Amino acid sequence: MVVRWRPIRPHVRSIREAVIVDLDPLSEAADATLAARAADGDVHAFEMLARRHGPLMRVYSAKLLGSDIESDDVVQESFLTGWRQIAELDSPAHVRNWLMRIVTRKAIDRIRVRRDHDDIDQVNPPAHESRSPEKIVETRLQLDAVWEALDRLPADQRRCWLLRETAGYSYQEISDALEIPVSTVRGLLARARRFVLHEMEAWR
Template structure:
């Protein structure tokens, strides 16, 4: 695709309308435009490159199939981020029940001590456990803000909540997580 390609310059809403009518190149532009953010977000949630690629691919397939369900074409990115979030959470839930630690452990980097690796893993586990104890809306707001870099307005649109509610949910989530992670300071 060149710089003077009209699809590359088109707004998301235009591309979504075209893709909903079956225009595959328009959907491909959307995937190239938003895929990197979704991959980073999924990788942060899952802690795995391989799984994040799978989650993003599954999310785009779901998005393609359900594109006609999107009421506001301009909200494509938040809508897709919701799909990625749900798919990543589903992966985490499946992993929790079937995880074989030996199958996922990578060899230790010689520059890092085993003690530091264990400590970081325990801290991460404690963080995920604390996130699991958050109410769902607070957890979603925190993940979108802290890992995907969403603004309050974008979170508001993605979760269909007023901005003031998003601010309150984030404040409560941060207070809770600070208390829960106090021992790791």
């Protein structure tokens, strides 16, 4: 089985493709349902998880790696790993966090390879029907502002922030992943948080 993640922009999808997705009974299924079905070997259920969470995984890994091209490869590798291991997932309801952990490990592996070779120190959530168009636009603008702020951070600060705030890593896990002391992690994270808070002041 091969899961292919293709970052397709909505405006370039054909009308026929859009209708097929909208009519798919699994398109509205909960993550837990899709994950449970995928664990039983349902390829289509896993493909729906890939459609649902692929965009966030791509943006997140691109910020970690600093490369859109590499992020596509990392997301593809993550879905292949996810498909092979999903039967081992203890809590199907937490499949998104589980996928984010996988893509984080894949991205960190790439960063380590870069260091070894080069010796050098880069979503929108589904909108609830009850939310007003104005609120949806505001949320998207806030997300854009966060990503723009992260883009202006030094790479080491950005990685610490993403691992802590998005992937939920502990200080020790970040230390192990980036191979830096915990004290350095705390310092980098503190500076990153101050900068992001300052940049987001207008949204308070």
